[in-house]
Amino acid sequence: MMEEPRSIALRLHRELTEAWSPPPGIGRLAAINHTVIGLRFMITAGVFFAIGGVLAMLIRAQLATSASPFMDEGLYAQVFTMHGTIMMFLFAIPLIEGFAIYLLPKLLGARDLAFPRLGAYGYWCYLFGGIMLLAALAGGVAPDAGWFMYAPLSSSTHSPGINADVWLLGVTFVEISAVCAAVELIVSILKIRAPGMSLGRMPIFAWYMLVVGAMMLFAFPPLILGSILLELERAFGLPFFDPERGGDPLLWQHLFWLFGHPEVYIIFLPAAGVLSVLIPVFAGHPLVGYRTVVVAIVSMAFLSFGLWVHHMYMVGISHLAMAFFSAASALVAVPTAIQIFAWLATLAHGRPRLTIPMLYVFGFFFVFVIGGLTGVMLAMMPFDKQAHDTHFVVAHFHYVLIGGFVFPMLAGLYYWLPHISGRFPVHHLSKPAFWLIFIGFNATFLVMHFTGLLGMPRRVHTYAAESGWEVYNLISSVGGFIMTIGFGLVLIDIIAQFRYGRHFRRNPWKAATLDWAMPTPPPLYNFASLPHVDRRADMLEPETLGNELAAGRGYLGFVREGRMETLAVSMVSGRLEQVVQLPRNTWLPLWTALATSAFFIAMLAKAYWVLPSSVAAVLILFLLWTKESARRRDTGPLSVGLGASALPHTESPNAPSWWAMLLTLAADATLYASLIFGGLFLWTSAPGWPSAAPPEMSFTLSLLAAAALAAAGALGVTATRYAGAAPLGVLVASAIAYGLTMLLLMWMAFTGMPDRTSHALSAVCFVVLCYVTIHAALGAVFALYGAWRVQQGYVSAQRALDLRIGRLWHFYTAVSGVLGIAFVWVLIAMGSGGGAP
């Protein structure tokens, strides 16, 4: 007898739920599913937003009148620094990550992201890094040198306590989470989609997040490097930013803003992606100019990397260089405008419905356009000189960030809350909440433009009564409190929706995307079976499709050996390619994050003896992650239903993890390039060059080290060719060559530059050699790990993924290492004989 579709759906649901559910109770902490991790990110970011908001209220209370200060300048500095740090690093970026982690698989027709454990690890790093910063605030030792931590204010001379260390280490810890998310999002968008979903059929939000992921991958490494260098200066005296010893504080500004300006677009673009999803739904018309919007967001991403110096106009830069950055700053308005016109055209072509999400969309239009226009004003040098470091700038970036991020994300929150809660809002509080936020925001920050134009500088904890700024500040403070009440109402509204909202059938907003083709709240596996997409994925019929998928009439409409599976496709055409066998729920990400936090805490406490053991623990734990993919026999193509079959990812030449390694190396190379840039920048611009006592390195030893490294890399790369035959000896030989390289490099670093604290030239050379040594050490680990996998029978000609991933590392290490050794020689030659003008 044929089984009824409803009973098939129920049976499938039970089987999938059993396979996907984490253990009960405390075992839930082992959950790695994207829905759980995404929600954890969003809720934690919400908590940090509330804390950052309380700090903002303290600032506004302090500045309300000239007679109201209750914090001294030291405490006030901690409060405004932590406000900025929390809002940028602990609220905005993690909220985006959580949002994308929760949503992307659902929009792409997948059951999970490519690397669920990486997402979980990223979350724990974020949480522990955030707690570290908050603990410092509670202990009265929070960072106090501004959210951009400018040197020399943040140097050990001017900030002798641990306040700046907390920022440098805490933020770097949190940034691990961002880089993990970037890798995970890019690979997932490019590979983990429903079959048939070519790049041209992707929902527009996926395009936005693909671009944002790439931006995060390249924007964060310069700041990570900057933080490492500043911490090395503070902890060990290596003078990268000290002008008296060949350093330059401007190097910090360059590294910070190389991250800091793209960061603004990293925050804005996901919010713009939300708008590009919502506006077509509520206009009842597909997005106008899909292709043009894609072109605009890619252009915007690149342009945003070419205008970091507009934050540094006042430091003394040549007319020509300023023209480059000023032109790029003005030009970035063009792709922004293209998107705004696309949204307006979509609204004009459709029949807009004025819902709560749309109220926030209109709030966005009003606020963000003002922020954009003041941005164009500030991009112009003459105006910037007048308004620099005044409250005008504060008002501008709040218009951009709250207008361009908070308003759209609130629209998104109200749009997807029914998806999360399974209930439709009752809307009693939503409208008053919106108006309180909108009015409060404009009262606070519109007026702040005038305070700035009247000359009130940023970061002052008090001002004179006769300054003429008092009435404007009072209005801003009252506005700030009104806005806070609005946010409070939003929170109550959310709670009310979970408690009193009404249940609904599928797709309450009449959307045309896959996220609504599943039960709500969503099950952990998202789709009981996966769809085949035959048109643009924002022109689908979720109601019909949802029933079909629930009844198992798609791909993978079954559970294979209790495993969690999803599909991978070819990047551009969306052709079915692999069955991705996902890891089971595990505690490993949590343990690995704890071991990572031990490293950062030991650094902060200057307990350097703990560092080797914490690094070893992290390494061993990461190696344990690979147990899951160990197979002793080839499986061959697996059936995926609908008459199709595909190789498991462990046997595919294009496995997601191979792409992940490639992207990780791209981020690594960015950090390395930033270091090389730093060395060259100091040579061209820093005072105190050439060095009076340049490093002395043995040419013979350098050649030997380069040769050993090249041999180690070549052996590692070659091993892949013998997969399944006898690469064991080759890999062991590679590891030995890496070991020799490390010994030579360490000898050169410690004997060739004994006075690395006396001049930046020696310090830069020392760090470059350390970078190469660390990579060689990891190269040895990759080689030995590969040898072990071969010896255990986990590698065959078909199952050569471990070696192929290692091959990428070996290649990069050899090339970057040899170049690094050559760079050290060139820099020593230039830095000891070039002569400063």
Add this chain to the structure above:
Amino acid sequence: MRERGEGRSVLLLAAGFGLWSLAFVMLYSFQAVGCRLGWQGLEVMGGVTLQRGVLIGLFTIGIAAHLLLWRLLRQRETKMARKEEGFARIIAADLSVAALGASLFCFLAVFWLSPCL
């Protein structure tokens, strides 16, 4: 392998503005290095300094590379039979035009602005 071809298509999306970024880095670097080495004081011909000459040369090479890329992508775009893969090529071609415009707008000042003051 087909995946490699598809990987190349994804990379081509970044080609236009990748070139813009490269031109930016080269111009900004040579502007700084030239000022450090005193090229602005070395006249090569007709009142044009070595510094200006190098920057104009880099600018010209950059624009030529943009034009070459655009032509290459246009040719590939018309050859692309499969619609799904054609989308990436069309976007890449559009981006190469946008990047050309961006280079002209951002770097044209190498002809007249002071490089070291």
